[in-house]
Amino acid sequence: MNQEARRSTPRARYYHVDLAGLSFRVSRRKLLFAAVLFAVLLVTAGLALLPGDLDLGIGDVATALAGGGEQVVRFIVVELRLPRVLAAVLAGALLAASGSIFQTLVRNPLASPDIIGVTAGASAAAVFWITTGGDRALLAPVALVGALVAAALVYLLSRRAHVTETRLVLVGIGINAMLTAVVTLLVVRGNINDVSRAYQWLAGSLYGSSREDVRLLGLSAIVLLPLAGVLLPAIRPLRLGDEHARSLGVRVEAVRLAYLAVGCAMSAVAVALTGPIGFVALMVPHFARAIAGSTSFGLLVITALLGGLLLVVTDLVGQHLLPVTLPVGLLTAAVGAPYFLVLLHRRRVS
Amino acid sequence: MSRIPSFSSGGGRTVALLVLLALLAGTVVLSLRFGAAELSFGDVVRALFAYDESSYEQNVVRTLRLPRTLLGLAAGAALAVAGAAMQAVTRNPLASPAILGVNAGAAFGVVIAVSAFGLTRPMSYLWFSFIGGAAASLLVYVIGSQGSGGASPAKLALAGVIVASLLASWTTGILLFDQQSLDVVRFWLVGSLAGRSSGVLAVAAPFQAVAVVLLVSSSSQLNVISIGDERARSLGMNTGRVRGAVLAMVVVAAGATVAATGPIGFVGLAVPHIVRSITGPDYRAITVGSLLVGPIVLIGADVLGRLVLRPTELQVGVVTALIGAPFLIGLARRRGAISL
Numbered sequence: 235m236n237q238e239a240r241r242s243t244p245r246a247r248y249y250h251v252d253l254a255g256l257s258f259r260v261s262r263r264k265l266l267f268a269a270v271l272f273a274v275l276l277v278t279a280g281l282a283l284l285p286g287d288l289d290l291g292i293g294d295v296a297t298a299l300a301g302g303g304e305q306v307v308r309f310i311v312v313e314l315r316l317p318r319v320l321a322a323v324l325a326g327a328l329l330a331a332s333g334s335i336f337q338t339l340v341r342n343p344l345a346s347p348d349i350i351g352v353t354a355g356a357s358a359a360a361v362f363w364i365t366t367g368g369d370r371a372l373l374a375p376v377a378l379v380g381a382l383v384a385a386a387l388v389y390l391l392s393r394r395a396h397v398t399e400t401r402l403v404l405v406g407i408g409i410n411a412m413l414t415a416v417v418t419l420l421v422v423r424g425n426i427n428d429v430s431r432a433y434q435w436l437a438g439s440l441y442g443s444s445r446e447d448v449r450l451l452g453l454s455a456i457v458l459l460p461l462a463g464v465l466l467p468a469i470r471p472l473r474l475g476d477e478h479a480r481s482l483g484v485r486v487e488a489v490r491l492a493y494l495a496v497g498c499a500m501s502a503v504a505v506a507l508t509g510p511i512g513f514v515a516l517m518v519p520h521f522a523r524a525i526a527g528s529t530s531f532g533l534l535v536i537t538a539l540l541g542g543l544l545l546v547v548t549d550l551v552g553q554h555l556l557p558v559t560l561p562v563g564l565l566t567a568a569v570g571a572p573y574f575l576v577l578l579h580r581r582r583v584s
Numbered sequence: 585m586s587r588i589p590s591f592s593s594g595g596g597r598t599v600a601l602l603v604l605l606a607l608l609a610g611t612v613v614l615s616l617r618f619g620a621a622e623l624s625f626g627d628v629v630r631a632l633f634a635y636d637e638s639s640y641e642q643n644v645v646r647t648l649r650l651p652r653t654l655l656g657l658a659a660g661a662a663l664a665v666a667g668a669a670m671q672a673v674t675r676n677p678l679a680s681p682a683i684l685g686v687n688a689g690a691a692f693g694v695v696i697a698v699s700a701f702g703l704t705r706p707m708s709y710l711w712f713s714f715i716g717g718a719a720a721s722l723l724v725y726v727i728g729s730q731g732s733g734g735a736s737p738a739k740l741a742l743a744g745v746i747v748a749s750l751l752a753s754w755t756t757g758i759l760l761f762d763q764q765s766l767d768v769v770r771f772w773l774v775g776s777l778a779g780r781s782s783g784v785l786a787v788a789a790p791f792q793a794v795a796v797v798l799l800v801s802s803s804s805q806l807n808v809i810s811i812g813d814e815r816a817r818s819l820g821m822n823t824g825r826v827r828g829a830v831l832a833m834v835v836v837a838a839g840a841t842v843a844a845t846g847p848i849g850f851v852g853l854a855v856p857h858i859v860r861s862i863t864g865p866d867y868r869a870i871t872v873g874s875l876l877v878g879p880i881v882l883i884g885a886d887v888l889g890r891l892v893l894r895p896t897e898l899q900v901g902v903v904t905a906l907i908g909a910p911f912l913i914g915l916a917r918r919r920g921a922i923s924l
Contacts, residue, residue, distance in 0.1 A: 415905035
């Protein structure tokens with residue numbers, strides 16, 4: 235469809251939504267796409283509950299989810315498989331959405347939450363905890379603290395009168411390099427058995443996802459994703475440059491800090507609970523943009539759905555389709571890469 | 585092409601050059617003098633100019649410190665110049681040779697060498713690492729050139745990220761199941777100038793030298809391409825060919841270096857920024873500046889790493905990050921925005 239057609243029939247292509255005083259426009263194409271994606275995600279997540287040491291039928295799983303059937307089956311489905319699948323969906327959605335936020339904010343296609351030090355901070359804290367023999371149960375909170383401290387450090391160090399994107403990126407590179415050096419140092423100096431365990435964490439895995447994990451991830455998604463959507467209209471003028479945005483009445487600093495904080499919180503929670511799962515935050519926003527076009531709330535939703543889908547599919551592959559079971563973090567790139575090649579060939583990546 | 589003023593005068597440029605050369609010479613001397621073994625400056629001078637094979641001190645200088653310093657010289661220059669060229673042709677301040685997948689490919693090559701062939705010494709897996717890095721970059725270039733418009737910086741960067749994350753996950757995957765290899769590879773992955781035989785330098789140095797000379801001598805082209813493809817083309821430049829040639833040289837320089845020392849981060853990324861903050865945007869000044877500042881930073885970091893934990897040492901890859909990072913942060917804060 236060309237620009238002319240879109241302009242001549244605006245009503246046919248957009249829906250206007252009014253939600254508690256917040257009104258925005260949703261393109262019909264994006265809505266349709268999001269609906270299809272959501273359906274695919276539901277079906278895939280459902281299918282992911284079937285295979286395992288005990289292969290189950292659709293009927294068994296449906297009964298177990300409804301609270302009936304054999305107790306063993308119910309335990310396997312509700313306590314073991316469901317948390318893992320939900321964790322995959324939610325962590326994928328949070329990572330992808332935060333990637334999209336950072337790419338919008340920094341205006342750099344290579345930007346990801348890594349830039350603000352979240353991943354490196356979580357990794358340094360987690361590897362320190364593992365190699366010094368800390369309590370396993372506290373690993374996720376420790377990683378979360380590491381992620382947030384690193385992000386706060388990057389933000390505060392890039393503040394000087396106001397934060398510019400370039401300064402944020404450069405300070406981020408610096409903090410990242412230091413924290414990565416700390417990880418390297420711990421890996422070189424540590425006992426090889428601890429280092430092995432640290433490597434397992436660094437690979438990024440959904441193994442052992444619990445109900446509590448899912449609750450935290452779900453809470454974060456429910457709070458943070460709509461918040462990102464609400465902030466979006468205020469963020470868009472920043473693309474014109476800070477001066478211009480300010481002249482339009484945008485409170486540039488406050489808006490940027492709020493958006494950064496949302497993006498940070500999203501990725502920090504995901505990374506703390508699963509370890510650094512690469513590729514999702516960086517690449518899924520590109521996929522989503524190639525499919526669904528310019529920055530909007532619809533795009534954010536599609537990005538999140540796509541992120542969730544990628545992680546569910548990847549974890550399914552890692553658990554059941556290979557001769558060995560592999561942590562999900564090792565496969566996201568392998569599962570996502572072919573799709574990137576397709577996009578390149580269809581000239582969708584600019 | 586008109587001359588772009590970089591320093592206020594030609595005289596300023598000469599002074600800067602002399603200061604950097606003096607700093608470099610000073611760092612080299614320090615690197616020969618300090619380390620686990622106690623030596624005097626006299627030992628260093630005698631080892632260089634009146635070598636006595638029976639002297640333990642002079643042997644330390646000749647067989648340990650000198651090869652290590654020369655390796656640092658070559659590695660620092662190659663990484664910094666490659667980084668500057670990379671930032672020019674991709675017009676991205678985040679770009680470093682690592683984005684082309686060089687480090688990830690090299691690491692994968694080493695992991696294959698160690699885990700599948702049971703090699704354990706840096707010299708024995710040098711070629712695996714070099715070929716791994718080069719093959720990964722070639723793959724990145726091929727993927728990044730797909731679609732319309734050839735190899736644009738954005739497509740290259742994205743392709744690089746994909747290939748690098750693929751290789752990194754394979755590397756981690758192998759190491760997860762093979763603790764013995766992890767125990768060897770983790771020491772390579774830090775990036776270090778120590779324990780490399782002079783054979784390592786003899787293999788790597790010719791590649792590094794050729795690539796660095798070609799990159800520095802093509803700095804006028806870097807100036808043109810760094811202003812943007814459209815404008816570079818309107819000045820008659822075949823941007824695709826220039827970008828391809830520069831990237832090939834970057835891969836040779838960075839690939840040979842990572843093969844010799846392991847992945848040393850930060851030098852390729854930060855040194856060009858540091859130099860640019862002094863010289864301004866002229867790549868003729870930036871490449872020459874990086875050529876000198878790179879070794880100063882790398883050898884300086886190596887010396888520091890030998891001193892802080894004496895008699896053991898901190899690997900140079902760790903030191904460059906721990907020292908260089910605060911410096912970069914300070915620079916970013918002071919100068920407002922470092923930009924291309």
